[in-house]
Amino acid sequence: MEQEQIKALLDRFFRGETSEEEEAQLREHLSDPALSNLFQTEKDYLSVNASTVPEPSDDFFKNLVAVTRTEKKIYRFGPALRYGISVAAVAALLIGSYLIFDNMRPRDWADTYDDPELAMAEVRSILTMVSGNMKAGTEPLGSMRSLSIAPSAMKDLGRLNDAVGNNLGRLRYLNNLENTPKTTGNENK
DSSP states (O other): OOHHHHHHHHHHHHTTOOOHHHHHHHHHHHTOGGGTTTTHHHHHHHHHTTSOOOOOOTTHHHHHHHHHOOOOOOOOOHHHHHHHHHHHHHHHHHHHHHHHHHHHSOOSOOOSOSOHHHHHHHHHHHHHHHHHHHHHHHGGGGGGGGGGGHHHHHHHHHHHHHHHHHHHHHGGGGGGSOOOOOOOSOTTO
């Protein structure tokens, strides 16, 4: 077989298009000592892959299922559930006892005034002081009242702007006139 035919057969082999007979022919031709230098790597590759793949045994699928399938374990929640309920009950008892004892404890605060008339006089003095502070705080706001004049002035400026815009609009036709060439005064000479 010629080298070109062997190359074509090798190409078909590596694309997976050869039959078993063609592969056997290819191995036979590559075992020829005259071609051993040219196709040495292909010869080594084909000699490694020449071994046949054994078929799986009869028990293969049964063993595969036994290895891959795991049994599901069923856990009983009885002891875990009892433990969780016990912890919740203890927590409820602790919180309840804290709230009961906290409610029964005497409070440290008491009314500061025994005489209601004295308390009312103190409230009046505080409210008078707050009212005075509020009046003192609004005095600088007098200059803010002058800002109410600004909106009417802005209306007048708006009317003036509209009038100027209308009058300039009438002069826009001048933009369409052709520019006359400038003369330097030397054209008559």
